[in-house]
Amino acid sequence: MTKAVVAGVAMLPFGRHRESTLSDLGAEVVLGALSDAGLGWPDVQLMYCGVVGVSMTPGTGISAQLGQTGLPVINIDNASASGSSAFREGSLAVASGRVDVAVAVGVGKLNQSFGGGSVRPSSPEAREGNIRRMQGVMPPVGYFAMQTRRRMHDFGSTIEQFALVSVKNHKHASHNPFAQLQNELTVEEVVNARMIADPLTVPHCCPMGDGAAAAVVVSDEKARQLGAPPITVDASAFRTGSYENGSPSEAKTTHLTAQEAYTQAGLGPDDIDLVQIHDAFTVEEIEYCEQLGFCDVGEGERMVENGDTSIGGRIPFSTDGGLLARGHPLGPTGLAQVWETVQQLRGLSGPRQVAGARVGLVHMVGVGGVCLVHILKHS
Amino acid sequence: MTPNNGAPIPLVEGVFRIADGRPVLLVSRCSFCDRRFFPPRERCAACSSDDMRTEDASQNGELYTWTVVRELGGQREGFVPYVIGQIDLAGGPRVTGVVTCDPDAPTIGMPVRLCLVPQGHDNDGTELVGYGFEPADGTR
Ligand SMILES: [Zn+2]
Numbered sequence: 001m002t003k004a005v006v007a008g009v010a011m012l013p014f015g016r017h018r019e020s021t022l023s024d025l026g027a028e029v030v031l032g033a034l035s036d037a038g039l040g041w042p043d044v045q046l047m048y049c050g051v052v053g054v055s056m057t058p059g060t061g062i063s064a065q066l067g068q069t070g071l072p073v074i075n076i077d078n079a080s081a082s083g084s085s086a087f088r089e090g091s092l093a094v095a096s097g098r099v100d101v102a103v104a105v106g107v108g109k110l111n112q113s114f115g116g117g118s119v120r121p122s123s124p125e126a127r128e129g130n131i132r133r134m135q136g137v138m139p140p141v142g143y144f145a146m147q148t149r150r151r152m153h154d155f156g157s158t159i160e161q162f163a164l165v166s167v168k169n170h171k172h173a174s175h176n177p178f179a180q181l182q183n184e185l186t187v188e189e190v191v192n193a194r195m196i197a198d199p200l201t202v203p204h205c206c207p208m209g210d211g212a213a214a215a216v217v218v219s220d221e222k223a224r225q226l227g228a229p230p231i232t233v234d235a236s237a238f239r240t241g242s243y244e245n246g247s248p249s250e251a252k253t254t255h256l257t258a259q260e261a262y263t264q265a266g267l268g269p270d271d272i273d274l275v276q277i278h279d280a281f282t283v284e285e286i287e288y289c290e291q292l293g294f295c296d297v298g299e300g301e302r303m304v305e306n307g308d309t310s311i312g313g314r315i316p317f318s319t320d321g322g323l324l325a326r327g328h329p330l331g332p333t334g335l336a337q338v339w340e341t342v343q344q345l346r347g348l349s350g351p352r353q354v355a356g357a358r359v360g361l362v363h364m365v366g367v368g369g370v371c372l373v374h375i376l377k378h379s
Numbered sequence: 380m381t382p383n384n385g386a387p388i389p390l391v392e393g394v395f396r397i398a399d400g401r402p403v404l405l406v407s408r409c410s411f412c413d414r415r416f417f418p419p420r421e422r423c424a425a426c427s428s429d430d431m432r433t434e435d436a437s438q439n440g441e442l443y444t445w446t447v448v449r450e451l452g453g454q455r456e457g458f459v460p461y462v463i464g465q466i467d468l469a470g471g472p473r474v475t476g477v478v479t480c481d482p483d484a485p486t487i488g489m490p491v492r493l494c495l496v497p498q499g500h501d502n503d504g505t506e507l508v509g510y511g512f513e514p515a516d517g518t519r
Contacts, residue, residue, distance in 0.1 A: 134509030145446035243425040
């Protein structure tokens with residue numbers, strides 16, 4: 001079996017791209033990633049497109065724009081993990097020997113709404129909507145606010161400690177021209193910002209936006225022909241939730257998925273040089289830091305406080321600003337993480353470069369308990 | 380004259396019943412692994428067994444965690460703020476619901492009990508109710 005090599009990456013700055021369709025955005029980054037790899041669209045044998053909640057199939061639209069070569073195109077909707085799922089499937093297709101050149105692309109535009117149902121159920125969907133309505137309309141921020149509150153109770157953590165995650169991510173993003181929010185923030189500014197769901201203010205939550213990102217994955221033989229830097233996909237682990245205390249828990253799923261990834265790569269937490277995670281809310285970095293094995297449960301706050309997860313620290317997290325500052329347009333987010341990791345492993349990250357970075361871990365979760373962990377290595 | 384003699388009816392059937400003016404949540408218990416689930420389900424989330432029995436949950440519990448939702452992304456401004464929490468019912472399981480108390484009032488561990496929450500009217504005028512939680516010690 002061949003190894004999958006990430007030969008090219010590209011992304012658009014996250015933020016506003018109102019003038020373009022999803023397929024326009026996708027076509028631009030696909031061409032960018034191919035050019036980065038030294039390839040052209042006719043070389044692509046298979047494409048996966050990560051996208052959330054749109055009725056049309058933008059991946060197919062990308063191929064219609066770039067040239068109808070007849071290649072298979074598969075659109076994947078897996079919530080926040082759509083782009084990561086596209087990356088996994090592209091990598092596995094190459095590793096299996098089925099194709100030499102696969103593209104994973106992710107696209108997203110802001111069209112989010114949260115709301116309750118209508119009156120009495122006339123369909124199973126309406127019935128489920130009404131159950132959710134009785135449970136209380138629960139935007140994602142509400143769920144993570146409750147998790148933050150409980151953690152403060154269990155470990156005596158303070159809201160300032162959680163705010164430090166946002167401060168750190170904004171600082172990282174201030175060196176990333178592709179980030180949606182490039183302004184620096186202080187702890188006081190985070191804590192005193194507008195309250196969304198107690199105790200979480202606006203900067204504890206990721207912004208929504210538009211964006212696109214893509215990666216070209218090739219066989220190791222193809223990579224040698226292209227002279228691509230040997231950045232290999234050494235692990236691709238994917239789990240859905242396991243039942244725990246009333247619901248699947250992201251923390252437990254992250255733990256199990258990471259264990260699987262470490263086993264695949266023959267590596268452990270000590271071998272990882274940098275990490276990109278699903279940090280849509282500040283509490284997530286602290287919990288995943290523990291679940292990925294970088295510290296014990298209850299010590300995540302101290303990791304952030306010590307600067308361990310900052311660039312220059314023991315294990316930098318979200319070197320591009322993470323979901324909190326780089327942004328989270330859903331479909332492309334996982335591929336933006338791959339973009340950042342590849343740039344870091346190539347040593348091209350300028351002022352936010354992690355010195356000597358050779359192994360990067362990429363983590364993503366999605367609504368419903370989906371979790372992916374990839375490990376990329378500069379071999 | 381509305382159906383059901385004017386008495387309110389649950390917004391969704393098969394999720395809770397009304398006893399003495401308060402909701403009783405219906406819980407599925409797995410005959411195989413003994414875990415309990417709310418809302419009721421036909422197959423166990425832990426072991427996939429389809430041998431599930433429906434039983435009543437306790438009407439009392441304590442607040443495991445909570446938040447006050449103050450914004451809902453544009454629409455439904457009249458709806459916020461509201462308190463929402465996870466409640467450990469006595470004997471389990473842990474459930475999610477609105478807590479009908481002042482946003483300054485909730486604390487972790489606070490005793491709460493089930494209460495009916497208005498959910499509008501059916502097309503024929505029947506009053507619809509859901510379930511929620513209120514502080515059990517009478518404070519609001
Ligand atoms: Zn069971």
